[in-house]
Amino acid sequence: MSPKPAALKHVIVDGSNIATEGRSKPSLKQLNDAVMAFIHDHPKAVITVIVDATFGHRIDPKEAPAFDKAVEHNELVTPPAGTVGRGDGFVLSIAEKVGASILSNDSYQEFHGQYEWLFDEGRLIGGKPVPNVGWVFVNRTPVRGEKSRRAIRESQPSSDKPGKGVAKVKVSAEAMKPMPVPKSLPPGATLPAKKVESSKSVNDILPFLQFIEKNSVGSVVVGIVESYSSHGAYVAIGDVRGYVPLRLLGNPPPRSAREVMQLGDSVTLEIVEIIAGRRSIDLVPTTKSVSEVASKSKKKAVVKKAAPAKKSAPAKKAAPVKKAAPAKKAAPVKKATPIKKAAPVKKATPIKKAAPVKKAAPVKKAAPVKKAAPAKKTVATKTAPRRK
Numbered sequence: 001m002s003p004k005p006a007a008l009k010h011v012i013v014d015g016s017n018i019a020t021e022g023r024s025k026p027s028l029k030q031l032n033d034a035v036m037a038f039i040h041d042h043p044k045a046v047i048t049v050i051v052d053a054t055f056g057h058r059i060d061p062k063e064a065p066a067f068d069k070a071v072e073h074n075e076l077v078t079p080p081a082g083t084v085g086r087g088d089g090f091v092l093s094i095a096e097k098v099g100a101s102i103l104s105n106d107s108y109q110e111f112h113g114q115y116e117w118l119f120d121e122g123r124l125i126g127g128k129p130v131p132n133v134g135w136v137f138v139n140r141t142p143v144r145g146e147k148s149r150r151a152i153r154e155s156q157p158s159s160d161k162p163g164k165g166v167a168k169v170k171v172s173a174e175a176m177k178p179m180p181v182p183k184s185l186p187p188g189a190t191l192p193a194k195k196v197e198s199s200k201s202v203n204d205i206l207p208f209l210q211f212i213e214k215n216s217v218g219s220v221v222v223g224i225v226e227s228y229s230s231h232g233a234y235v236a237i238g239d240v241r242g243y244v245p246l247r248l249l250g251n252p253p254p255r256s257a258r259e260v261m262q263l264g265d266s267v268t269l270e271i272v273e274i275i276a277g278r279r280s281i282d283l284v285p286t287t288k289s290v291s292e293v294a295s296k297s298k299k300k301a302v303v304k305k306a307a308p309a310k311k312s313a314p315a316k317k318a319a320p321v322k323k324a325a326p327a328k329k330a331a332p333v334k335k336a337t338p339i340k341k342a343a344p345v346k347k348a349t350p351i352k353k354a355a356p357v358k359k360a361a362p363v364k365k366a367a368p369v370k371k372a373a374p375a376k377k378t379v380a381t382k383t384a385p386r387r388k
Contacts, residue, residue, distance in 0.1 A: 011042070011125070012095045014104035015051035015076060016087060018127060019059075021105060026055060028063040028070075034127055035230040037135035038103060039256050047255075048094070049230060050077045052087035065202050065278060066229070073245045075231035092118075101125055103137070109147035113155025118142050202280040207239035211281070217271050220290045223283070225265045233257035235269065240281065248272065248284040260285070 018034045019026035035049060055078070056067050070076040079090035088108055092115050095102050103125045108118060117123055119141060126140040142148070215221060223235030223242055232245040246253040249260050261267055268290070269283035
């Protein structure tokens with residue numbers, strides 16, 4: 001049996017249980033109010049808040065951005081997927097490991113046979129919001145029922161091995177079921193996927209864009225403390241909201257942002273991170289002044305602007321006008337001289353082969369027409385008598 005903790009050094013908050021107290025669906029705001037009230041009553045206690053894997057799908061969609069931010073900064077812890085016991089086993093195993101108390105109104109009956117220290121005084125604390133009073137916390141004892149008796153019976157030493165006296169630790173079949181993985185939006189939710197995505201943005205797009213246009217990481221701004229969260233504080237910087245997480249408020253960090261800043265305080269902050277996807281701005285208190293950072297940025301801007309004057313030298317590069325010389329490349333027109341290659345027309349000289357036309361000379365064989373010469377001979381004989 002684990003020893004009971006002294007003076008609530010560490011408390012594990014069953015966030016899913018506390019957020020659902022008196023409600024049908026969990027509320028992140030109710031959980032935050034309960035944690036802040038508990039920290040006020042027990043300022044020296046170390047708080048760890050654990051919620052089940054389906055918590056983010058069951059809360060109001062308007063609370064989704066704050067939930068994602070809390071998970072990102074480890075302000076809320078979710079169990080690994082498929083954890084046996086639907087988150088309750090995860091809460092109990094952590095509490096046993098560090099010897100912590102548990103803030104929950106659950107009795108964990110399925111685990112009574114495995115975690116007997118749940119019945120030790122101070123190990124289980126209940127909480128409830130009381131109208132006109134606020135949250136009230138009291139020590140409580142787990143309620144025993146049929147599930148509790150069955151879990152205890154199953155954890156008793158096995159009767160077939162009486163000499164060994166080894167307890168057979170078992171949990172109920174229900175507790176052994178894996179955590180359900182949500183496959184759709186919570187019942188009754190009608191928002192399209194795109195609208196659900198847009199609801200995760202911390203700031204409206206226009207004020208956010210105007211802010212980051214004038215400010216970047218390292219810039220110093222002045223904000224007004226607007227509200228607290230379980231592990232940080234929100235500040236208003238003009239029309240946008242910024243977040244100051246506890247982890248950036250000191251080393252080690254304070255137990256609550258209340259120890260460092262009060263509501264309505266005007267604080268000087270330095271931007272350490274801008275997450276464009278969710279339009280969120282993380283800040284940390286600083287001793288730098290806005291004017292000091294602004295003057296440095298102006299000097300850098302002047303130096304950078306002066307430098308371009310030297311870069312004006314590239315005007316000499318205007319010389320590329322000379323590159324108009326490529327007109328000379330028009331010379332390739334000379335390459336048109338390949339027309340000379342038309343010389344192959346000379347090869348057409350084979351027309352000379354047409355000389356065979358000379359073979360038509362056989363027409364000369366028609367010369368036999370000269371045989372008509374005999375006519376001349378008759379003329380010669382007839383003319384002779386005239387001389388007589």
